[in-house]
Amino acid sequence: MAVMTFAGAALKNFFSKPVTTKYPAEPAEYKERTRGHIEISIDDCIGCGMCTRCCPCGTLSIDKIKGTWTINRFDCIACGFCVEKCPKKCLTMVAGYQTPDGEKETVTYTKSPEVLEAEAKQREEMAKKAAEAKKAAEAKKAAEAAKAAEEKKPEG
Amino acid sequence: MGKRSVIPYGPQHPVLPEPIHLDLVLEDEKIVDVLPSIGFIHRGLEKLTEKRDFNQMVYVTERVCGICSFGHGYGYCDTVEHIMNIEVPDRAKFLRTIWFELSRLHSHLLWAGLMADAFGFENLFYQCWRVREKVLDVIELTTGGRVIFSVNKVGGVLKDITPEMQKAILEMLDYVEKETKVLEKTFMNDYTVQSRMKGVGVLTKEQAHALGCAGPFARASGIATDMRMRGYAAYGELDMEPIISNDGDCYGRCEVRIGEIYQSIDLIRQAIDKLPDGELAAVVKGNPNGEYFMRIEQPRGEADYYIKGNGTPNLDRMRVRTPTFANLAGLCEVLKGADYADVGILAVTIDPCISCTER
Ligand code: SF4
Ligand code: SF4
Numbered sequence: 001m002a003v004m005t006f007a008g009a010a011l012k013n014f015f016s017k018p019v020t021t022k023y024p025a026e027p028a029e030y031k032e033r034t035r036g037h038i039e040i041s042i043d044d045c046i047g048c049g050m051c052t053r054c055c056p057c058g059t060l061s062i063d064k065i066k067g068t069w070t071i072n073r074f075d076c077i078a079c080g081f082c083v084e085k086c087p088k089k090c091l092t093m094v095a096g097y098q099t100p101d102g103e104k105e106t107v108t109y110t111k112s113p114e115v116l117e118a119e120a121k122q123r124e125e126m127a128k129k130a131a132e133a134k135k136a137a138e139a140k141k142a143a144e145a146a147k148a149a150e151e152k153k154p155e156g
Numbered sequence: 157m158g159k160r161s162v163i164p165y166g167p168q169h170p171v172l173p174e175p176i177h178l179d180l181v182l183e184d185e186k187i188v189d190v191l192p193s194i195g196f197i198h199r200g201l202e203k204l205t206e207k208r209d210f211n212q213m214v215y216v217t218e219r220v221c222g223i224c225s226f227g228h229g230y231g232y233c234d235t236v237e238h239i240m241n242i243e244v245p246d247r248a249k250f251l252r253t254i255w256f257e258l259s260r261l262h263s264h265l266l267w268a269g270l271m272a273d274a275f276g277f278e279n280l281f282y283q284c285w286r287v288r289e290k291v292l293d294v295i296e297l298t299t300g301g302r303v304i305f306s307v308n309k310v311g312g313v314l315k316d317i318t319p320e321m322q323k324a325i326l327e328m329l330d331y332v333e334k335e336t337k338v339l340e341k342t343f344m345n346d347y348t349v350q351s352r353m354k355g356v357g358v359l360t361k362e363q364a365h366a367l368g369c370a371g372p373f374a375r376a377s378g379i380a381t382d383m384r385m386r387g388y389a390a391y392g393e394l395d396m397e398p399i400i401s402n403d404g405d406c407y408g409r410c411e412v413r414i415g416e417i418y419q420s421i422d423l424i425r426q427a428i429d430k431l432p433d434g435e436l437a438a439v440v441k442g443n444p445n446g447e448y449f450m451r452i453e454q455p456r457g458e459a460d461y462y463i464k465g466n467g468t469p470n471l472d473r474m475r476v477r478t479p480t481f482a483n484l485a486g487l488c489e490v491l492k493g494a495d496y497a498d499v500g501i502l503a504v505t506i507d508p509c510i511s512c513t514e515r
Binding site for chain 1: 208211212216219279280283293296297300304306314315345347348
């Protein structure tokens with residue numbers, strides 16, 4: 001048995017610099033992979049809803065028509081599942097934690113007007129095309145029905 | 157016979173940062189009986205399987221415990237992988253082993269600090285946690301989180317450990333090994349420390365066996381039980397022997413855990429040395445259908461997972477038995493006959509994790 005076994009370490013601590021940093025006076029150092037919070041490059045989002053469905057906390061919601069993506073940062077556990085699932089890779093996990101607050105507020109990201117306009121135009125075009133296709137199909141059906149009726153007539 | 161009195165201990169107590177309540181029946185300064193009660197931190201994580209699919213559950217199980225978080229995520233994934241007959245790539249197995257041992261390293265250093273705090277050696281406590289901080293730094297470097305790793309998924313792992321990171325890990329191991337030698341000297345040889353630990357709370361091998369104790373608590377009583385010897389993940393390809401002590405007292409438990417710090421360091425070095433190339437994850441198709449029971453070694457002892465799937469994304473049942481649950485009976489046994497002043501130390505020596513126990 002020995003006594004004062006810790007004396008060496010204690011003395012060393014006495015004369016060495018503190019290991020702690022004076023946060024927030026000195027900024028914290030983050031590692032490259034640090035899971036702090038989610039960022040989105042909203043203009044790349046296609047509104048597929050993959051992220052909202054996979055999130056274990058139900059933190060996310062999207063509105064495809066309005067082009068918005070909403071996150072409740074206080075509910076997000078920074079697991080990174082949505083980042084992994086997003087097919088367009090528009091979600092990223094970046095350093096920096098959510099600052100505390102008295103209320104749980106949501107943050108909404110909206111697509112830029114140009115992208116929204118382009119998307120609306122695209123939707124309109126698609127709707128038009130679909131309507132045309134429907135019309136054509138109906139006309140074809142009507143023609144076939146008329147033809148069938150014609151073929152039936154001579155017999156009767 | 158002296159006068160008997162009942163003293164409540166916990167759920168909030170300065171020595172023990174875990175919400176367990178003990179009713180201590182005292183005769184003068186000696187404890188004659190203990191009645192434990194838990195249930196202060198139940199979160200219903202097992203029930204969540206009904207609402208979350210089996211992939212989302214990985215992140216839920218990780219949050220069963222804040223210290224052995226990686227182990228819980230791993231145990232869950234491995235169980236589901238067995239049900240679905242998924243062959244996990246070798247590299248993923250080795251990476252999981254490295255992370256598992258890193259989590260054991262930080263858990264044991266945390267325990268050493270708490271132990272020093274329990275017997276009032278604040279300076280030693282700081283020293284242990286300062287060393288632990290280096291392990292946490294490396295964990296953050298490789299996974300992105302300090303305690304919640306979130307690198308597991310059903311089928312493999314999400315992130316790789318690059319050669320630079322391996323170098324950082326090896327450097328950290330050298331530092332931790334060097335510092336642990338300093339700590340070991342104080343824990344194992346110091347007169348004051350020994351007067352609080354030697355002969356305190358002795359649990360014999362027979363008692364430990366009869367009460368079903370697990371992990372370092374059982375190994376300190378001479379039972380060579382270590383689930384890593386089953387060879388799950390990459391443990392089958394690494395050299396290891398369970399570390400045991402025959403003292404059965406607080407000193408023995410400390411000896412075992414310090415031994416395991418060196419063992420973890422050695423296992424990580426071996427795993428990095430043998431790390432094979434290859435894929436990080438296997439492709440997962442379909443939903444789990446069937447049941448499986450898995451035993452793994454957490455830093456605190458043996459943890460059991462039982463999962464039953466029914467072919468839908470939501471599991472029928474998930475059950476986790478954590479090591480502290482097994483060790484509570486042993487704790488009550490060692491408390492009987494102990495001094496009142498030793499309750500704090502004895503409660504810490506089982507390395508209790510009550511939030512794990514209640515999930
Ligand atoms: S990081 Fe996890 S919790 Fe946060 S939004 Fe993405 S999936 Fe949801
Ligand atoms: S998964 Fe990606 S592309 Fe799909 S809605 Fe979410 S952010 Fe947009």
